[in-house]
Amino acid sequence: MTVTQPDVTVIIGAYEAMPYLVECLASVEAQTLDPARVEVIAVDDGSTDGTGEYLDEFAARAPMPVTVIHQENSGGPSGPRNAGLAKAAGRYVFFLDADDRLGPEALERMVAMADRAGTDVVLGRVEGVNRGAPKSMWHKTLERTDVFSSNIKFTLSAQKLFRRALLERHGMRFDESLFTGEDALFTMEAYLRADGVSVIADHTCYYLVGRDDGKHVTKSGGYALRFDSARALMRLIAELVPPGERRDQLMVRPFVVTLLPQFGPRWLTDDEEVRRHKLELAAPLMDAYWTEGVARLLKVHERLRLHLVAARRPDLLTDVVRFVRDKRQAAGLLEKNGRRLYLVYPHFRDRKAGIPDEVYLAGPREARPFLGYREQPADSFPRRALRRLRRLSAVRGLSRRDRPAAA
Structure with a gap:
């Protein structure tokens, strides 16, 4: 029997994630990508609220292969994500926080975009639920861009689709010595090393959920x-x-x-x-x-x-x-x-x-909002050319005046 490589590995780091985990996993199960093309690796980071047991129940009934890793609490999101990366087999990986959820068709659309554009990172539109979400990068869908030509530097969370070959080629992992901003470091490196980045702006791929209890995967710290x-x-x-x-x-x-x-x-x-x-x-x-x-x-x-x-x-x-x-x-x-x-x-x-x-x-x-401000026009090519012609004319005029008069 031939084992087909999954298109995408969804890596879920979970700590004290109930009851939010229920909707999170339901959003994975509802994805339109063929379940045979998806694998899930869920890491229970020392939860005591039933998170680990619920992950085991999901693994037993899910239509796609699910691996559950139980480990002692690591103190931050980097450890669970790295544990998931170590076991990932998909062509792409997607990091899903256990208190958030995927939008409908998210994986199918992101994988299709990466395959079509040949890009190494895909950003799917993010919306906030009871919390804010980045906005400035969702004005237009872009099949291929980079961190210098767009506003993607203002969304450095890890909830992106990454080509796993890129991560393996550069040995990229989350810095477990950082307890905040570890995803920014990882994502910025991916942007800079990527052969192109895609942006899906016209379809919500990820819902960033604000928890009532304040127990997010990422701890704010001092x-x-x-x-x-x-x-x-x-x-x-x-x-x-x-x-x-x-x-x-x-x-x-x-x-x-x-x-x-x-x-x-x-x-x-x-x-x-x-x-x-x-x-x-x-x-x-x-x-x-x-x-x-x-x-x-x-x-x-x-x-x-x-x-x-x-x-x-x-x-x-x-x-x-x-x-x-x-x-x-x-x-x-x-x-x-x-x-x-x-x-x-x-x-x-x-x-x-x-x-x-x-x-x-x-x-x-x-x-611009201040009355009386006069913005200097862009230094367009016609203006530069006109100034050059004027300078040349002035020089020629001087040279003619310097010539000796004809006999």
Whole structure:
């Protein structure tokens, strides 16, 4: 009897997942992909609420092959996912959290997309149920894109379809030393190493479920873990992407999503010891990875806060954080005949503070709502050609005037 390789291995890490696990597994069972083309590897990570027993019951009746692994609690999602990866046989793997669920036809559509486009990673549209979900990458279905040409860097959760050959070729596994952000590290590496990424934007493939009891697979942990996560992701980006615009573009993600919240409203309630420690943890990251290129890509209040973190100026930072927390609107100051707009956040042009004007300079997107702002037009080819012709004409005119008069 010939054993056919499954198209996709669904890896489910489960910890204290009842009763959410019931709908999760029902969504797997309801998939339209032929059950013979699917395998499930479920890892019970030391649950005590009946999760392990329910997985065993599902394995006994499911239409597709199901392997259940029982292990002691590992403390995070990385261990169960790696245990599942070690046993996976599918051409693709999909990581499904036990408290979430798949959308109808999700596996069939994602596998078909990967096979048709020849891509190594497929993102299926995600919707939140009692919680938020990423939105900016679902504007358009893309058969082939990459992390530089789209907004996929803002969805680094592990709930994607990955070509298993890619993971095996690079020995990719989840970092079990990280207790938050481990999926961001894994997914960013996959994006950067992939031969193309696909995006399914017109069909919901995954429902991200907010639990009432707060017991998610991923534990939030303390602020120091967030710095660990940012450090690991920044280091990965620096290792795989040379310095320049493309690296700066990717660095926006860990700076804004992971690091900046530590210097948001919670900063105002931190005691002095925590504030000092946060600045100590941030210092080597700012020194190594904070560049003018990254700064230019941020909103003014984001750039200003991180500039003050880099400058080790907690005294000034507190005023800015309070201004942002209170949702106050910064006034706009127009200069250069309306072509330059500064947002007047605290300490703007305060000599004692010494913050450069450029930190407050708004980009076109922030500046457009202000009356009187005149956006500089793109430097199009006709404009460049016209300027060149004018320069050439001027040079020729000078050369004619310099010629000796005819006898």
